[in-house]
Every structure is written in C-alpha cells, then in structure tokens.
Amino acid sequence: MDNPFRYSGVVTGDLFVDREDEIAALHRAFRAGEHVFLYSPRRYGKTSLIREAFQRLPRGERWAYVDLSRALSVQGFVELFISAVLDGTESHADRVRRWARVFLSRLQPRLILDSVGRVQVEVGYGPRLAEPATLGEALDLPERVAEDLGVRLAVALDEFPAIAELGGDELVRAMRAAFQMHRRVSYVFAGSQTRMMEELFAAERSPFFRMGRPLRLGKIPRAAFVPFLGEGFRKGGMRLPADLAAELCQSVDDHPYFVQTLAHELWDRARARRGSITGADLAQALASVVGWHDAYYRRLWERLTLHQRRCLLALAELGAGASLFAADTIARFGLKSASHVQRALEALGREELVERRDGEYELSDPLFPHWARAAGLMPGHGARG
Numbered sequence: 096m097d098n099p100f101r102y103s104g105v106v107t108g109d110l111f112v113d114r115e116d117e118i119a120a121l122h123r124a125f126r127a128g129e130h131v132f133l134y135s136p137r138r139y140g141k142t143s144l145i146r147e148a149f150q151r152l153p154r155g156e157r158w159a160y161v162d163l164s165r166a167l168s169v170q171g172f173v174e175l176f177i178s179a180v181l182d183g184t185e186s187h188a189d190r191v192r193r194w195a196r197v198f199l200s201r202l203q204p205r206l207i208l209d210s211v212g213r214v215q216v217e218v219g220y221g222p223r224l225a226e227p228a229t230l231g232e233a234l235d236l237p238e239r240v241a242e243d244l245g246v247r248l249a250v251a252l253d254e255f256p257a258i259a260e261l262g263g264d265e266l267v268r269a270m271r272a273a274f275q276m277h278r279r280v281s282y283v284f285a286g287s288q289t290r291m292m293e294e295l296f297a298a299e300r301s302p303f304f305r306m307g308r309p310l311r312l313g314k315i316p317r318a319a320f321v322p323f324l325g326e327g328f329r330k331g332g333m334r335l336p337a338d339l340a341a342e343l344c345q346s347v348d349d350h351p352y353f354v355q356t357l358a359h360e361l362w363d364r365a366r367a368r369r370g371s372i373t374g375a376d377l378a379q380a381l382a383s384v385v386g387w388h389d390a391y392y393r394r395l396w397e398r399l400t401l402h403q404r405r406c407l408l409a410l411a412e413l414g415a416g417a418s419l420f421a422a423d424t425i426a427r428f429g430l431k432s433a434s435h436v437q438r439a440l441e442a443l444g445r446e447e448l449v450e451r452r453d454g455e456y457e458l459s460d461p462l463f464p465h466w467a468r469a470a471g472l473m474p475g476h477g478a479r480g
C-alpha cells in the first residue's frame with residue numbers, strides 16, 4: 096500500500112483529519128451568504144480545509160476555487176477567476192457560452208472547452224481591463240451565474256494577500272465594490288500572512304473592514320491526530336502505540352504539516368520490518384527529517400543578524416509563552432534590551448519564523464529547535480528534550 100501520510104499538497108477525503116467545527120462554520124457561512132476570512136500560518140491546512148468543505152457540500156451546491164498565487168497579472172487573475180466560476184457551475188457548454196456572451200460582453204473572453212467540459216479562458220491582452228466597468232463585469236460573474244441558475248455559490252480566493260502585488264489597492268477596492276452587492280455568493284478569503292489578513296478585515300481603513308467573519312485556523316488537536324496515525328500504521332502492518340503517537344505530535348508542536356512529514360518518514364523506515372514502533376524509531380525518523388532540511392536551516396542561519404539568532408534560540412529553548420522581555424531572559428541570552436527584542440521579533444515575524452498568538456510569541460517552525468540542537472547551537476542532544 097501507499098504511504099497514508101501526505102506532507103505535500105492538499106489532503107482531502109480519507110487523508111483528511113478533523114476540522115469538523117471549521118467545516119460546519121464554513122457551510123453555515125455559505126448558506127447564510129456570509130464571507131469568511133480564513134487565516135493561519137503556512138501549512139496549517141487552509142487549502143485542504145477549503146477543498147474538503149467544498150467536497151462535502153451536497154450535490155447542487157456549487158463552488159469555485161481560485162489560487163491567487165497562480166496569477167501573474169491582473170489579466171491572469173481575471174482569467175483564473177472567470178474559468179473557476181464557469182467550471183464550478185458544471186454547466187453545459189452552450190450555457191457557458193451564453194453566459195460569456197451576455198454577462199461578459201465588454202470583456203469578450205475566448206473560451207476553450209475541453210471534452211470533459213472544463214473551461215479555460217483567455218481575455219486577450221489589452222488595455223480593456225483598465226476600465227473599471229470591464230473589471231467589474233468579470234468580478235460580478237459569480238452573482239450573475241448564481242442568479243441565472245437559481246443557486247448559491249461559494250467562491251474561495253486562496254493566497255489572497257497576493258492580490259496586493261497584482262493589482263494593489265485598485266483591484267482590492269473593485270472587489271469590495273462588486274462583492275458587497277452580491278446576494279447569492281459567499282466568499283472565502285484565505286491567506287497565511289497573518290498580519291495582512293487581520294488588517295484586511297479588522298483595520299478601519301481597509302476596504303474589507305468587517306465584511307466577513309474571521310476564522311483563524313489552529314493546529315489539529317492531538318486527540319484527533321493520534322487515532323489517525325495509529326490507523327495509518329495499522330494498515331501498513333505496523334503498530335504505533337498511542338503514547339508514542341502522542342509523543343510524535345508533541346515533538347513537532349502538533350503542527351499539521353510536520354506531524355504528517357514525520358509520520359510519513361517513520362512509516363517508510365519501519366515498513367520493511369513491520370511490528371511495533373519504538374521510541375528509537377521515532378528519534379531516527381526525526382533526525383532524518385531534520386537532516387532533509389539542514390541546508391535550508393544553514394542558509395537561514397547565515398541570513399539572520401546576531402541579535403535575531405539569539406532571540407530565535409531563546410524562543411527555541413524557552414518554548415512558547417516565555418517572556419523574552421523579562422530582565423533575566425534578556426541577561427541570560429544577551430538580548431540587550433526590550434526594544435532590541437521587539438525589533439528582532441518583528442524582523443523574525445516578517446520572515447514567518449516567529450508568530451504571535453494571543454499576545455505570546457512562538458516559533459512558527461517546530462523543527463528548528465531540533466536542528467539547532469543537532470547543530471550544537473543549543474544545549475541537549477538527541478531528538479527529544
């Protein structure tokens with residue numbers, strides 16, 4: 096059998112763990128026509144959650160998914176957006192062509208329909224998109240189509256912060272102007288740049304101020320991951336005791352991507368031998384995963400200033416919730432002063448190495464302490480501790 100633990104790409108169906116509350120919240124928002132701001136650090140599972148929530152919608156409820164990081168220009172975005180909306184309705188080719196003619200009369204896109212009815216759209220190069228009415232026409236397509244079909248539509252705009260680079264304020268404002276009039280469409284704006292996502296819906300000057308409800312995705316509870324891990328090993332003819340599964344989760348701070356990475360490696364290594372997994376197996380798998388990332392960490396380390404390195408090590412050693420601003424911490428780690436700490440944390444935050452949750456700082460990357468220990472930068476050797 097294939098390794099049941101996936102650490103790259105989207106996971107859905109049998110490979111998807113938990114998130115029942117979040118899926119229910121998304122479904123409620125879709126039905127109420129509310130918009131959602133979904134955010135979390137990278138690789139917590141935003142994309143997987145959106146796809147799973149869509150897949151679990153009953154037949155007849157339509158959805159469209161757009162990954163903004165795939166667009167390289169406003170034109171590219173418009174093409175992706177229109178294709179996703181047309182695809183999401185699963186409509187007959189004739190109907191799709193009629194919509195394009197009637198609803199996109201200024202834009203006049205070229206449609207390429209393949210044999211299974213998937214749509215690709217080319218709007219052609221030209222200054223037309225610079226006209227607000229033309230862009231507005233594209234942004235209004237979801238509502239027009241939903242109206243025509245008499246259905247509700249859920250539209251996800253994943254990697255939403257990319258919008259700022261694509262079209263700046265203008266595009267964001269055009270979106271706001273269009274979307275706020277839509278009655279049949281619910282938008283999910285998803286992104287990992289926590290600060291920017293928070294500002295989008297919470298800052299008064301933002302065009303999206305309070306336009307939807309925030310949904311901050313946390314880690315996956317250990318109580319849900321442990322049985323999933325146990326089952327994956329069982330299917331491979333192995334046994335992963337529950338306490339060891341819990342230890343696996345703990346060693347990477349319950350970070351969904353790293354739990355899956357470590358489980359994947361452990362499963363592969365132990366597969367040939369079968370039988371029961373031991374703590375030594377886990378330690379070896381962890382060391383091996385740290386090894387994969389060694390080049391990345393070394394480069395990262397070189398890039399940081401001395402002061403940022405000290406801050407990062409202090410966080411790694413003290414763990415989440417430690418007060419880096421306390422006088423004894425500053426003295427012990429050579430952090431100079433509270434304002435130096437503040438500046439270093441901000442820089443580390445911009446690099447997405449450190450994040451702030453409920454007023455406390457923590458490392459975004461739970462593997463870093465293991466690497467730092469293996470590299471002799473931190474006291475204590477071995478996988479755990």
Ligand SMILES: Nc1ncnc2c1ncn2[C@@H]1O[C@H](COP(=O)(O)OP(=O)(O)O)[C@@H](O)[C@H]1O
Binds near residue numbers: 104111
């Ligand atoms: N609900 C989940 N169940 C199991 N694994 C998950 C789940 N969510 C995330 N993961 C793990 O994290 C990885 C990254 O998920 P992804 O959805 O791409 O995150 P994001 O969009 O937040 O960056 C997945 O490949 C998977 O290994």
Ligand SMILES: [Mg+2]
Binds near residue numbers: 141142143253
């Ligand atoms: Mg994603």
